[in-house]
Amino acid sequence: MTQPPIDRLLHEPARLTIATLLYAVESADFLFLLRESGLSKGNLSSHLSRLEAAGYVAIEKTYRGKTPMTICRLTMEGREALRRYRDQLKRVVAALPD
Amino acid sequence: MTQPPIDRLLHEPARLTIATLLYAVESADFLFLLRESGLSKGNLSSHLSRLEAAGYVAIEKTYRGKTPMTICRLTMEGREALRRYRDQLKRVVAALPD
C-alpha cells in the first residue's frame, strides 16, 4: 500500500460541506451557507477564504438594500476539484475492508 | 445539510492507511508498516502513538534476536472504528453530487 492521493483542502469536512452545498447551486450567500452548513460564522468565513485562495470559490461582496451580502460560487476549478475528490474518496472506500 | 459525523482520527490519510494495513493481519511490526505505508519513521511512530492513545492499536515492544521490534495490532475497538469509519465515508460519498 502507499499513500493515496487526496485533496487535503476538500478532505476537511467543513470545506467539503461548503463545496457540496455550492455545487448544487449557481451561487449562494453567506447566510445561506451559515444556516445549511451548521458552521460558526468565523469558521465559515475562514474556510471560504481558504477555498477562495485555492481558486475553488469566487466571492463577491455586494449589498442587499443596505446590508452587506457575500455571494459565493464554486468556480469551474472548484467543481472539477469536487468531482475529483469524490472519485478519490470512492477509491479509498473501495480499498477499505469488506 | 449539516456536518456529518466522522472519526477525525481515521480521517487522517496516514492513520487510515495504518489501520487498513493492520486490519488485514493479526499483527505487524514497525518495519512492515514503514515499508507498506510509505510514511517516514517519525510520522509512523507518532501516528501509531495516537492510535494507541485512542485504544485503536495495541503496541508491544519486544526483540527479534537482539534487535528491538515493535509489534502492532488493531484492537477490537480499532477494528470496529475502522468499519464505522468506512460506513461514514460511504455515506459521505453517497451524499456527493453525481
Place this chain on the structure above:
DNA sequence: GAGACTGGTTTGCATTGCAAACCTTACTAT
C-alpha cells in the same frame, strides 16, 4: 445618541502533521 442587531472578519490559542535530529543498542573495522 445609546443600545442592539446584521453580516461578517480577525485574533488567540491549542492541536496537528511532518521530517530532521536525536537516542540506544548492536555490530564491524582498526
Place this chain on the structure above:
DNA sequence: ATAGTAAGGTTTGCAATGCAAACCAGTCTC
C-alpha cells in the same frame, strides 16, 4: 579499546490548521 556505521525507533521544532470568542462597521430602534 575505540571509532564508525547501521537498525529501530522516539523526540523536537516548527509551520500550518481548526475553532470560536472577540471584534468591527454599518444600520435600525428607542
